[in-house]
Amino acid sequence: MADEFYFNTETGQVxxxxxxxxxxxxxxxxxxxxxxxxxxxxxxRSEAWDEQDREDS
Incomplete structure (x- = not known):
């Protein structure tokens, strides 16, 4: 849909x-x-999950 936006990880552009x-x-x-x-x-989010993994270990 044209009214949605995407982040292109290859170009760094929206x-x-x-x-x-x-x-x-x-x-x-x-x-x-x-x-x-x-x-x-x-x-x-990744940092939060990593922290949770450290706390659970």
Whole structure:
């Protein structure tokens, strides 16, 4: 859909609508801003999961 946004991990750019292969896309996101922060959000989640794993060990 053209009203969804994706973060392209290969180019580092936000795309409006699905323009490239799924292999390099994160999303969809409802806004351009949300897509721009996709890597930050994924990094934060990963760090939280790593911390939880350390606490569970």
């Amino acid at each position: 795309e409006q609508g699905k323009q490239t292969t799924w292999a390099h896309l994160m999303g969809p996101y409802p806004t351009r801003e949300a897509a721009q922060h996709a890597l930050d959000k994924a990094r934060a």
